[in-house]
Amino acid sequence: MIRLLRITGFLLIGIGAAIVASYLIKPLRLLWPWLLALPLPIQIGGLIAGFGITLLCGTILWERFDNYESDRSLRDE
DSSP states (O other): OHHHHHHHHHHHHHHHHHHHHHHHHGGGGGHHHHHHHOHHHHHHHHHHHHHHHHHHHEEEEEEEEHHHHHHOOOOHH
């Protein structure tokens, strides 16, 4: 389950970064006037990337809390 959430998080980050890259990379900026007519893709891209980062950080914290006791026992040995 955690692996699926992490893969989903990375995919969402990639999609959001690709949408933002269409503005930041000069050759792709030729598409930007078309995107300015439709500002919704940029908003959706930022939202998707933000959700992906949140999902990824959440799964990392979840795994750390699940392994807390086993890490503690390894440290004590």
